[in-house]
Amino acid sequence: MASLQQVVERLALAASSFDHTVAVNGTTSSSLSGGPLQRLAVIASMLASTSALRDWALLLVIGSLFEAARRGLSSFWISLVDAFFITAVFDENDSSYQWMLAWLSKQPSWRHVRHVEVSTNSIYSEPGYSNRDSISKEPSYKPAESQSYTLWYKSRWMRVTRVSVSNPGGWSNRESLQLRVFSGRQRILSEIIDEAKKDWLEMQKDSLTVWVSSSDNDWVRLAKRLKRPLSSIVLDPGVQELLVEDAKDFLASKAWYQERGIPFRRGYLLYGAPGSGKTSIIQAIAGELCLDVYVLTLSRSGLDDTSLATLLSGLPSQCILLMEDIDAAFHHGLSRESGSPTATSSPETRSRDGPNGSSNSGDSTSKLSLSGILNAIDGITANEGRILFATTNKYDVLDPALCRPGRMDIRLEFHLASRYQAREIFKRFFASSPVQASEKNDITGDGEPHLIDLTSSAKSQESSQPSLEPSEKSSLLPPLVYSGLSHRSRAPKLSVSELSALADQFAASVPERRLTMAALQGYLMMYKATPFKAVANVSAWVGKELAEMSH
Numbered sequence: 001m002a003s004l005q006q007v008v009e010r011l012a013l014a015a016s017s018f019d020h021t022v023a024v025n026g027t028t029s030s031s032l033s034g035g036p037l038q039r040l041a042v043i044a045s046m047l048a049s050t051s052a053l054r055d056w057a058l059l060l061v062i063g064s065l066f067e068a069a070r071r072g073l074s075s076f077w078i079s080l081v082d083a084f085f086i087t088a089v090f091d092e093n094d095s096s097y098q099w100m101l102a103w104l105s106k107q108p109s110w111r112h113v114r115h116v117e118v119s120t121n122s123i124y125s126e127p128g129y130s131n132r133d134s135i136s137k138e139p140s141y142k143p144a145e146s147q148s149y150t151l152w153y154k155s156r157w158m159r160v161t162r163v164s165v166s167n168p169g170g171w172s173n174r175e176s177l178q179l180r181v182f183s184g185r186q187r188i189l190s191e192i193i194d195e196a197k198k199d200w201l202e203m204q205k206d207s208l209t210v211w212v213s214s215s216d217n218d219w220v221r222l223a224k225r226l227k228r229p230l231s232s233i234v235l236d237p238g239v240q241e242l243l244v245e246d247a248k249d250f251l252a253s254k255a256w257y258q259e260r261g262i263p264f265r266r267g268y269l270l271y272g273a274p275g276s277g278k279t280s281i282i283q284a285i286a287g288e289l290c291l292d293v294y295v296l297t298l299s300r301s302g303l304d305d306t307s308l309a310t311l312l313s314g315l316p317s318q319c320i321l322l323m324e325d326i327d328a329a330f331h332h333g334l335s336r337e338s339g340s341p342t343a344t345s346s347p348e349t350r351s352r353d354g355p356n357g358s359s360n361s362g363d364s365t366s367k368l369s370l371s372g373i374l375n376a377i378d379g380i381t382a383n384e385g386r387i388l389f390a391t392t393n394k395y396d397v398l399d400p401a402l403c404r405p406g407r408m409d410i411r412l413e414f415h416l417a418s419r420y421q422a423r424e425i426f427k428r429f430f431a432s433s434p435v436q437a438s439e440k441n442d443i444t445g446d447g448e449p450h451l452i453d454l455t456s457s458a459k460s461q462e463s464s465q466p467s468l469e470p471s472e473k474s475s476l477l478p479p480l481v482y483s484g485l486s487h488r489s490r491a492p493k494l495s496v497s498e499l500s501a502l503a504d505q506f507a508a509s510v511p512e513r514r515l516t517m518a519a520l521q522g523y524l525m526m527y528k529a530t531p532f533k534a535v536a537n538v539s540a541w542v543g544k545e546l547a548e549m550s551h
């Protein structure tokens with residue numbers, strides 16, 4: 001093959017032959033110097049005679065042909081795939097992603113895959129591979145990243161690939177699951193999705209999923225929580241029923257809202273004493289209605305009007321949006337302790353001189369404005385179908401515009417514990433079954449509470465229990481901040497009458513609306529296997545609590 005140097009020499013020779021011809025004729029010959037085309041032709045013919053250039057040109061042509069063939073084949077493959085395969089992509093931030101992972105783990109052919117990603121994150125815990133207890137850290141298996149798996153579903157070939165794409169500007173990659181089924185019928189896809197959803201719901205019947213907002217203004221799945229039974233929460237009579245029935249009624253009334261042109265949204269504002277069960281009842285309602293909970297913290301740094309609107313418009317059609325401590329949006333930097341301990345004033349009595357609808361909320365560092373919050377809740381960008389629960393201990397600082405019907409349709413005040421609540425929480429603690437806890441006290445027949453002698457039978461019943469109570473251990477050990485019997489210790493089995501009588505005695509020692517339910521729960525936790533002692537010691541404990549509060 002001729003070298004580059006040879007080519008250059010030949011070109012120089014050709015150029016000199018031009019000059020020579022011109023010099024011989026003494027005139028500018030039109031055949032040699034007048035036509036640039038002719039010059040080019042001469043150069044081209046010389047180039048063609050150079051074997052190296054010929055080889056290069058050949059390579060160029062072959063390369064182009066290969067590239068054209070590659071592109072042709074690739075578009076042919078795409079058309080072939082489109083014609084014979086159904087392809088679906090499931091984004092990790094969509095519920096369907098979870099359904100598909102759950103469904104995948106149940107496929108018999110999935111059990112033969114040889115390359116998986118192991119996760120102890122309970123979100124991925126699936127039956128078949130792991131314990132159904134969602135809290136346990138059982139390993140579960142999901143498709144490895146960028147790995148393709150061939151499976152068979154109803155005698156159809158399918159390929160599953162987990163793809164991870166970088167999130168522009170985001171802090172983490174975004175995953176998706178690609179499913180390709182060999183089928184001409186699109187119905188197969190809906191069949192798979194329906195089946196996956198059914199399996200997922202079945203698997204989730206004991207738990208609910210909690211989502212939080214990320215700094216990318218997206219919702220990310222935070223955790224799976226066990227559902228809390230409604231019966232575990234003791235509110236004043238009628239309050240729980242009101243909330244649950246109203247929420248159920250709302251979810252079933254979409255058509256009613258549409259016919260009347262009313263936005264299909266419902267808002268509940270739960271306010272009042274801390275530790276009175278506001279968050280707990282929301283968690284229980286979410287479980288009862290099988291809805292995911294989306295938690296939004298308005299005081300989160302970086303949250304501004306636009307990102308709030310983006311987040312709220314990105315909510316699924318049926319879910320619970322939880323804005324805890326909504327007052328934080330109005331008082332950035334204000335700690336709970338720095339305000340009044342309990343905001344128990346009613347909407348009717350509270351001052352109307354608070355911030356008005358046009359004012360900016362929060363301090364100067366806040367990027368959220370009140371109008372931004374209001375618009376996100378019920379403006380044009382707000383989605384429909386969601387249930388908003390907002391909680392606060394400081395009702396007074398909220399702007400009236402936020403609390404008006406349409407935004408907060410039901411406003412409920414939660415109070416400190418009543419005697420009724422004290423009695424019921426005692427029963428729930430020591431009942432041998434939920435049924436027993438709900439049974440009425442009909443033991444004496446005379447309508448009077450039946451008093452139990454705590455000093456005789458009680459002590460004998462509990463004497464067999466291992467005792468670790470602070471009072472008894474105090475001489476041996478340094479004072480304990482918290483104690484209680486082991487969870488393995490069992491409380492004595494009480495009859496309905498005994499339980500009811502003890503609950504009455506316990507409630508009689510608890511002052512009306514002075515202590516929180518959380519405090520009562522904390523007290524009972526110290527005596528979880530010794531109900532008689534719980535009753536015997538409650539008066540002393542109450543006295544101590546009240547004394548501490550008065551300081």
Ligand SMILES: Nc1ncnc2c1ncn2[C@@H]1O[C@H](COP(=O)(O)OP(=O)(O)OP(=O)(O)O)[C@@H](O)[C@H]1O
Pocket residue numbers: 232233234235273274275276277278279280281391392393414425517518519521
């Ligand atoms: N009415 C109640 N019935 C049963 N348990 C309760 C009740 N109120 C509070 N508790 C218990 O007290 C604890 C705190 O309750 P929760 O977080 O629901 O209170 P909260 O009103 O949301 O408090 P905060 O306003 O401080 O957020 C929980 O462990 C819960 O089990």
